Amino acid sequence: MKTVAIIGAGIGGLATAIRLVAKGYLVDVFEKESYPGGKLAELRVGGFRFDLGPSLFTHPERVDDLFRLLGEDSADYFQYNRLSTLCRYFWPDGTQLNAPANPKEFAYESRRALNVDTASISEYLLAAGKLYTLASPVFFDQPFPSVKALMSPAGRLLIKNFISLDPLFSLHQRSMLAFKDPKMAQLFDRYAAIFGSNPFRAPAALKIAAHLQHHSGLFFPEDGMYSIARQLADLALRHGVRFHYNSLIQRVNRNIEGNHITGVRLLGRNLDYDLVVSDIDINSFYRHGMVDYRSPLPGRLQRAETSAIIFYWGISGVHVGLDLHNVLFAANPEEEYRYLYKLKKICPDPTLDLYISSKSVPKDAPAGYENWIIMVNTPADIGQNWDQGITRLREIVLKKINDLLGIDLNGKIVFEHIDSPPTIARRTGSWRGALYGSTYNSRISAFIRHPNRRSKINGLYFTGGSVHPGGGIPLCLASAKIVADLIEEKEG
Ligand SMILES: Cc1cc2nc3c(=O)[nH]c(=O)nc-3n(C[C@H](O)[C@H](O)[C@H](O)COP(=O)(O)OP(=O)(O)OC[C@H]3O[C@@H](n4cnc5c(N)ncnc54)[C@H](O)[C@@H]3O)c2cc1C
Structure with a gap:
């Protein structure tokens, strides 16, 4: 039986462990923290429970698949519901939009609140859906970029319909052309931020993120987001995966020729394995010397540009005007992205993501209270004064909530x-606190993510949100499938 060491129990590491144990490998997962989940973690304190990472859950069937693979029914352990409202949006001039999940109702509400032509919304979403159908078999389900992927029937179909990729426009240009309304463009541009990217530079093809929520649906687990990681770790454990927590892997060992891995190093001891899968942020993997890499760093390491400051607040009172997901927009989105990606500073008027899981899971807060999580995107950590930044941002956030929602949080x-960014980096090992690895801030970003395998080092594979096909839970789960299939193909 071949042995595999997986470094990191993030969502990609957990899913890879499940897929490999299903294929008959002996799997050990090494995790530096005392719990599974990586960025998908939780904090429990004083009767409150906070999800310390993702709040948006799409494509739950990718989780169900993992249970099915091991002969189990996910419904026995993990229940989730499709949300009927995607989000409540608030603009500084007082405009509000409750976004229903149903695309027709969404178009109707958008016309009512923003006077946007309903046909423009249907056409945009239709194009996004068509692009997703064309691109997902090539980008998300195969090791890419590869000639093999492009020459597959799906690849050839994508090339034939190359124009659907909308290659000439940025996401923002596409949104403005489609809706001719800055507020609607700001709403749809927000989907680039979901991938940690700048809509003024990211390709229009990122509109597929809108398709994910508006067509495939936005879901929420009945026990909150962290239950995804906890249930996957339990599933893996039930089927023989061995977990080693508080186990920081120091390096990946290679043979004398350097062309094949021989195992990992833990606490100064060498442990032998046939294969190693890294779920560590790919920038951290190389830059922290996990392999003594004799040639220069791989060219495909892009910059980690988006992180966040996140306020976790236990709040007294129940606020009926708010939903599970709420967004309080910046007045000037172009300026906001200029601060983020050019000046690399906290924007003085940022967009706030306000996520309140107790709206769906009442036990996440004591009766009469709510658990507010307010996320503000920031640049990655390049040595900014974060203490000063947090103090200033806290005031900005409190004022913005008062101005836009009429809620005075004082007291x-x-x-x-x-x-x-520094605390996210410390806890999850992500490079400079990046939320999603590299950004998609150029038209070719999707083509140049780090691959799931490096041909120069046999037996070494990469999974998770910082490598192909990308960040976010569904793509991490997709990367796990790609890696497990690659291992079967290359190693037998
Ligand atoms: C604040 C925030 C909000 C987000 N929002 C969303 C969202 O709404 N929806 C969504 O889909 N995605 C979201 N994401 C992105 C999503 O969380 C990530 O893409 C995904 O969880 C990354 O999983 P991963 O497999 O790459 O592993 P990671 O979560 O990066 O985990 C890597 C693991 O490796 C461990 N590790 C690192 N180095 C070592 C070592 N040397 N030895 C042993 N272990 C090590 C770490 O401790 C960690 O547990 C968000 C992320 C953050 C941080």
Whole structure:
């Protein structure tokens, strides 16, 4: 039986472990923290439970697949529901839009709130859906970029319909052309931020993210987001995956010729394995010397540009005007992205993502209270003064909530925890606190992500959100499938 060491129990590492144990490999997962999930973690304190990472859950069937693979029914352990409202949007001039999940109702509501032509919305979403159908078999389900992927029937179909990729426009240009309304463009541009990218530079093809929520659906687990990681770790454990927590892997060992891995190094001891799969942020993997890499760093390492400051607040009172997901927009989105990606500073008027899981999971907060998580995108950590930045941003956030929602939080915050790029980097091992690995800030970003395998080092594979096909839970789960299939193909 071949042995595999997986470094990191993030969502990609967990899914890869499940897929490999299903294929008959002996799998050990090494995780530096004391819990599984990586960026998908949780904090429990004083009767509150906070999800410390993702809040948007799409493509739950990719989780169901993992249970099915091991002969189990996910419904026995993991229940989730499709949300009927995607989000409540608030603009600084007082405009509000409750976005229903149903595309027709969404178009109707958008016309009512923003006077946007409903046909423009249907056409945009239709094009996004068509692009997803064409691109997903090539980009998300295969090792890419590869000639093999492009020469597959799906690849040839994509090339034939190359124009659907909308190659001439940025996401923002496409949104403005489609809706001719800055607020609607700002709403759809927000989908680039979901991938940690700048809509003024990211390719229009990122509109497929809108398709994910508006067509495939936005879901929420009945026990909150962290239950995804907990249930996958339990599933893996039930089927023989061995977990080693508090186990920081120091390096990946190679043979004398350097062309094949021989195992991993833990606490100064060498442990032998046939194969190694890294779920560590790919930038950290190389830059922290996990392999003594004799040639220069791979060209495909792009910059990690998007992180966040996140306020976790236990709030007294129940606020009926808010939903599970709420967005409070910046007045000037172009300026916001200029601060993020050019000046690399916290924007003085940022967009706020406000996620309140107790709206769906009442036990996440004591009766009469709510658990507010307010995320503000920031640049990655390049040595900015974060203490000063957090103090200033806290004031900005409190004022913005008062101005846009009419809620004065002074005296209502009964608990506070704050995450910032350095704390995210420390906890999850992500490079400079990046949320999604590299950004998609150029038209070719999707083609140049780090591959799932490097041909120069046999037996070494890469999974998770910082490599192909990309960040976010569904793509991490897709990367796990690609890696497991690659291992079967290359190693037998
Ligand atoms: C604040 C935030 C909000 C997000 N929002 C969303 C969202 O709404 N929807 C969505 O789909 N995605 C979202 N994401 C992105 C998503 O969380 C990630 O893409 C995904 O969880 C990454 O999983 P991964 O497999 O790459 O592993 P990671 O989560 O990066 O985990 C890597 C693991 O490796 C461990 N590790 C690192 N180095 C070592 C070592 N040397 N030895 C042993 N272990 C090591 C780390 O401790 C960690 O547990 C968000 C991320 C963040 C941080």
